[in-house]
Amino acid sequence: MGAPPIRAARPAxxxxxxxFEMLEARGWAVCDDSIAPAFRQQLYACSEAAWQAGRFHPARIGRGEAATRDETVRGDSILWLERRHGDAVMDAFMDWAAQLRAELNQRYFLGLRREEFHFSHYPVGTGYRKHFDQHRGSPHRRISLVLYLNPEWDADDGGExxxxAADDDTRESARILPQGGRLVLFRSxxxxxxxxxxRRPRRALTGWFRTDAAA
Ligand SMILES: O=C(O)CCC(=O)C(=O)O
Ligand SMILES: [Fe+2]
Structure with a gap:
């Protein structure tokens, strides 16, 4: 009797x-089946537990000393994913993201050296005004990633x-509903x-692939 075939574990x-083709052609890309539903659920549960435990803090705008809170600009609270939290779900996501960084470097020679991610929570009625993710005078963020975590979301819930458009920021080129499991990548x-x-609390995991070494 032969040995049973070895099956690689399905990656999460x-x-x-x-x-990648979409990202190359338009500077942004969206995909609904890059994450197993069970893993999305684990990330959601991890984010929800941290929220309930009061571990999120209000997000600020700007950098360093100059960072300020302005809820008319952005209304979310965040929690950074860090290895020191010792959370297996956060670690699994960061392992996956490190692989994605390797793939982005291989394809585009971006020289990405690290990535950073936070969970976000937008209370009802809040959003984030139009912006670029790359801060002026700091070119290190090159690729932005957003993964939506809300279990169910429909058009009436808003929060798109x-x-x-890259060449005319007064023109909207797409509206993406934050459906659970939907992944968006774009050039920062x-x-x-x-x-x-x-119109409902909105949860996501957001982050950036960067060219600088860790601070
Ligand atoms: O949650 C989103 O859809 C995008 C969030 C965002 O633009 C940011 O955190 O910079
Ligand atoms: Fe952004």
């Missing part, structure tokens, strides 16, 4: 060539990610975007 997340220096006000 994967990114298809089509996603509005993508604006190129794509103006906004979060429209949501």
């Amino acid at each position: 997340m994967s990114v298809t060539p089509a996603l 990610l509005a993508i604006h 220096e190129l794509i103006p975007h906004a979060v429209l006000p949501c």
